[in-house]
Amino acid sequence: xxxxLSIAALAAATLVTQLITAVPATAEPVEQxxxxxxxxxxxxxxxxxxxxxxxxIPASYARWDGKTLxxxxxxxPRLAEEADPRTRALEGEQTAPFLTGxxxxxxxxxxxxxxxLTEDDAEFTEGATTFAQKxxxxxxxxxxxxxxxxxxxxxxxxxxxxxxCEHYVGWRITINARTRLPSVTLINHTYxxxxxxxxxRQVKIFMKPTFVFSIGPDHxxxxxxxxxxxxxxxxxxxxxxxxxMMRTKSLTGWRAAIPGAGGFVSWLVTSDETQGHAxxxxxYHKIVFAMGKSGLISAWSSTDYMLRCDSATYISGxxxxxxxxxxxxxxxxxxxxDADGSRSDVHxxxxxxxxxxxxxxxxxxRESHPKRIPGKYTNPPDLNSVLERVAYNGPEWTANAATKxxxxxRRGEYRLTGLPGPPASGQQCDEFPFATTVQGASNPSWDFSxxxxxxxxxxxxxxxxxxxYRRQRILYKDLDLFYVHVVQKH
Amino acid sequence: xxxxxxxxxxxSLPPDNCMIIVVGVRxxxxxxxxxxxxxxxxxxxxxxxxxxxxxxxxxxxxxxEAWTSEPPPTKGWEEEEHTRIRLTEGRMYVSGxxxxxxxxxxxxxxxxxxxxxxxxxGRHEARRLAFDPEVEEIPPDVERFLVRVWPE
Numbered sequence: 001x002x003x004x005l006s007i008a009a010l011a012a013a014t015l016v017t018q019l020i021t022a023v024p025a026t027a028e029p030v031e032q033x034x035x036x037x038x039x040x041x042x043x044x045x046x047x048x049x050x051x052x053x054x055x056x057i058p059a060s061y062a063r064w065d066g067k068t069l070x071x072x073x074x075x076x077p078r079l080a081e082e083a084d085p086r087t088r089a090l091e092g093e094q095t096a097p098f099l100t101g102x103x104x105x106x107x108x109x110x111x112x113x114x115x116x117l118t119e120d121d122a123e124f125t126e127g128a129t130t131f132a133q134k135x136x137x138x139x140x141x142x143x144x145x146x147x148x149x150x151x152x153x154x155x156x157x158x159x160x161x162x163x164x165c166e167h168y169v170g171w172r173i174t175i176n177a178r179t180r181l182p183s184v185t186l187i188n189h190t191y192x193x194x195x196x197x198x199x200x201r202q203v204k205i206f207m208k209p210t211f212v213f214s215i216g217p218d219h220x221x222x223x224x225x226x227x228x229x230x231x232x233x234x235x236x237x238x239x240x241x242x243x244x245m246m247r248t249k250s251l252t253g254w255r256a257a258i259p260g261a262g263g264f265v266s267w268l269v270t271s272d273e274t275q276g277h278a279x280x281x282x283x284y285h286k287i288v289f290a291m292g293k294s295g296l297i298s299a300w301s302s303t304d305y306m307l308r309c310d311s312a313t314y315i316s317g318x319x320x321x322x323x324x325x326x327x328x329x330x331x332x333x334x335x336x337x338d339a340d341g342s343r344s345d346v347h348x349x350x351x352x353x354x355x356x357x358x359x360x361x362x363x364x365x366r367e368s369h370p371k372r373i374p375g376k377y378t379n380p381p382d383l384n385s386v387l388e389r390v391a392y393n394g395p396e397w398t399a400n401a402a403t404k405x406x407x408x409x410r411r412g413e414y415r416l417t418g419l420p421g422p423p424a425s426g427q428q429c430d431e432f433p434f435a436t437t438v439q440g441a442s443n444p445s446w447d448f449s450x451x452x453x454x455x456x457x458x459x460x461x462x463x464x465x466x467x468x469y470r471r472q473r474i475l476y477k478d479l480d481l482f483y484v485h486v487v488q489k490h
Numbered sequence: 491x492x493x494x495x496x497x498x499x500x501x502s503l504p505p506d507n508c509m510i511i512v513v514g515v516r517x518x519x520x521x522x523x524x525x526x527x528x529x530x531x532x533x534x535x536x537x538x539x540x541x542x543x544x545x546x547x548x549x550x551x552x553x554x555e556a557w558t559s560e561p562p563p564t565k566g567w568e569e570e571e572h573t574r575i576r577l578t579e580g581r582m583y584v585s586g587x588x589x590x591x592x593x594x595x596x597x598x599x600x601x602x603x604x605x606x607x608x609x610x611x612g613r614h615e616a617r618r619l620a621f622d623p624e625v626e627e628i629p630p631d632v633e634r635f636l637v638r639v640w641p642e
Contacts (some may be wrong), residue, residue: 132518314589317517345526392506392587401504401547408546409621422621428508428545435506455508458545459525462507467520470588 037182038173040071050177055299056227056291059167060152064186064213069171073302074154083235085284085326086383086481088306092155092327094380132319133162135194135204138264144208147190155305155327161472162195164325167210168301170227170291174218183216187225187254191289192264193305197322197473201271201309205229205287206264207247212255221252224294229267232286232304239272240285240307246295271309271323280475281311284326314391315473322473330472331377331483332465335490344490348453349430349461354486356432356449363449365407365417371447373432374439377483386481388438389474400440404431407441407450419450427452434465438477493559493640497596500553501584502631505542510552511585512538512637515595516578520588531608531637533573538606540635543613546620548628550635552584556598557640560605567609567636575639576603582639599641609636 036044038053047053063070083091147165150157156166170187188211194204207227214221226248231240247265249257257263269287276283286304290297309323334350337343344350356363360371374385390396405411408429410418419429430453433439433446441448474480503510514536521534532539542550555561580600584593598604616633619625 316585316588316590317513317515319518392589393504398504398547405546405620409623411623430545455545456525456528459508459541462509463520463523463525466506466587470520 035068037067037184038069038071041073047173047175047182049175049180052172052174052293053298054170054172054291054293056168056170056289056301058152058156058301058303059169059188062169062171064184069173069184069186085306085308086478088155088327089329089481090381090383092153092158093329094153132196132198133194134196134198134200138262138266139165139192139206139208141261143192144190147192153328155303156191156325158325158328161324161326161328161330162197164193164195164305166191166305168289170225172225172291172293174216176217179217181217183214183218185214185219185223185225185251187212187251187291189227191229193325195307195322195324197315197319197324199318199321201273201283201311201321201323203269203287203307203323203325204266205269206266208264209254209258212251212258214251219251222250224248224250225254226292226295226297227265227289228292228297229269229287229289230300231269232288232300234286235284235304235306236286237275237277237283239275239283239309240287241270241272242267242287243270244268246292246297248295269307269323271307273309273311273321276309276311279312280479282475282479283309285309310473310475310479312473312475314476315470319470319473324473329381329481329483330468330474331485332468333485333487334461334464335487337489339490341489346457346461346464348451348457350486352430352449352451352453353432353484355451357484357486360447360449363451364419365414365448365450367417367447371449373447373449375433375437375484377485381483383481385483386439387433387483388477388481389436389469390438390440391476392436396438396440396442397435399442400431400435400437403441403448404429404435404450407431407448419452421452423452426455428455428458429453430458430461436465436469491559493557493561495561496556496558496598498553498555499583499593499596500551501593502549502551503584503586503592504547504549505540506587508542508545509587510540510542510550510635511587512540512552512554512582513585513588514575514577514579514598515581515583517585517588529573530569530571530610530613531573531606533575533606535576536578538573538575538637540608540610540637542616542633544617544620544628544633546628548616548620548633549630550616550633551631552593552635552637554582554584554593554596555636555638556582556596557638558599559640561607561638561640564609564636566611568611569609569613571608571610573606573608574603574642575606577601598639603642604639605642607638609638610634 038045174183192206226246228246285307288300306326308326357376375387407414517536523532586592612632
């Protein structure tokens with residue numbers, strides 16, 4: 001279904017099963033307008049006279065043609081077998097990837113306000129391209145424009161793990177008890193979500209209406225409609241809460257909120273650290289959305305969204321507590337060339353990684369078997385070829401570094417197959433996968449590559465990897481995964 | 491006034507990608523530097539990089555000193571460089587790649603800009619040993635840094 005068309009045309013939906021079973025078994029079918037006013041998954045829905053149905057649905061699953069509201073919900077994931085968070089993230093990435101770590105990623109300065117620094121600090125802030133992220137006062141117009149035009153995936157639209165949005169339609173249909181004429185109310189709206197890593201386990205959700213439509217004998221401009229997110233227990237860990245209430249306005253009020261840069265309502269979603277797991281105190285929380293009339297909610301969105309909150313001390317300093325949107329996969333991007341065609345400042349490392357990922361058999365150390373080196377970003381991503389972070393100076397890191405050293409110096413088991421030397425002046429030995437990964441040189445299940453690269457490129461690439469781990473909040477081992485994407489140009 | 495030593499701490503740790511990181515306690519983001527300058531140290535907001543000469547596994551020794559004013563020169567070091575840092579809060583320590591504290595904190599004085607003096611020895615010897623076929627591992631602390639900071 002064409003998303004833009006559906007947004008323009010309006011739409012809506014909710015828990016289909018709940019809707020259908022909500023019809024009393026004894027109710028007499030009511031002859032309604034032809035064509036039917038509501039069609040769910042291709043099936044006309046009879047709404048008894050005097051009754052209403054309502055719900056919310058991602059806009060890409062709904063279409064209003066002026067007479068009939070067509071809803072094609074993807075199914076209730078809470079009724080299906082629960083996918084683990086990593087699998088969900090891969091599905092999300094497949095449908096709505098984002099360019100993490102990419103210079104193409106604009107700085108959402110209004111969305112991720114930098115720390116307050118004086119002009120005197122300019123010398124020292126040039127390199128501080130992002131500081132700990134926290135929600136803005138309201139979404140910027142740049143983000144609103146981006147979300148308006150972006151293609152929504154299975155779990156919405158991602159700017160990063162910390163900035164998310166999704167378009168929704170809230171709908172309500174009432175069949176008049178006497179005339180049996182339908183009344184239809186549609187409220188298109190967009191949710192904007194902001195994770196944070198400034199030491200609080202919170203996500204802030206904003207909502208702004210984009211279109212309000214109402215027709216029929218049973219609606220009034222003063223009708224009160226409310227919106228609210230909620231935590232759901234299925235597939236989640238405990239500790240999630242939305243302490244703020246439903247945000248309610250009249251239809252007139254919601255319509256008045258559409259124009260301009262304001263008109264947002266917001267909620268906080270919080271995560272209780274004491275209910276987290278393991279050393280990182282990690283929690284996975286699912287949130288859903290709802291609309292209700294006069295303070296009553298009959299159904300929640302059938303799509304849910306996964307948050308991950310943690311208190312990992314190795315994301316140190318002020319960032320030891322955080323929540324992010326988890327339904328997308330991080331990847332670090334290295335470019336071979338700058339936009340002007342000149343050699344990038346990570347050129348040699350990018351070139352080495354590209355060779356390792358695409359022509360592993362020509363890399364050192366040579367192997368008698370076809371080499372398999374993981375970490376290549378593809379879409380769809382390959383769950384069997386991920387990279388997972390390990391601790392600096394931990395046992396895996398140390399073993400990886402020692403194995404790399406032997407391969408670079410043609411020692412030990414790599415006496416005949418290791419990297420030929422000596423290096424040219426200004427070169428260093430680079431290894432891939434990174435020493436900071438489970439899949440590094442000492443991993444017996446994977447192969448690796450070493451190559452002589454420019455030392456400045458090596459330093460720059462290493463610094464970018466450290467920054468990537470911190471900015472994208474990559475947790476150790478199977479708590480996270482990431483890929484490497486080598487591109488021609490920034 | 492004569493310079494007074496406010497605090498000192500030392501530790502040994504392996505550089506990662508040739509880098510050792512010293513931080514102010516309020517550090518947040520990595521500093522962006524141009525490595526083509528081939529410096530031994532780079533300073534920025536609440537962060538200082540010390541650059542090793544070798545990319546191979548070895549432990550380097552770091553001694554961090556905080557002074558009230560410029561300390562007297564010291565001898566016996568092969569290299570010396572200077573840079574600046576800004577401390578949001580007057581405490582520093584050697585960081586394990588921003589994943590853990592590799593040394594105790596030392597007090598430095600008031601928040602503000604600090605002069606940084608870095609002495610080093612053994613950087614080139616460590617690299618030479620890395621390529622010596624007779625040497626299995628680079629011995630610990632061949633590469634040594636002395637970092638001295640005082641307020642500007």
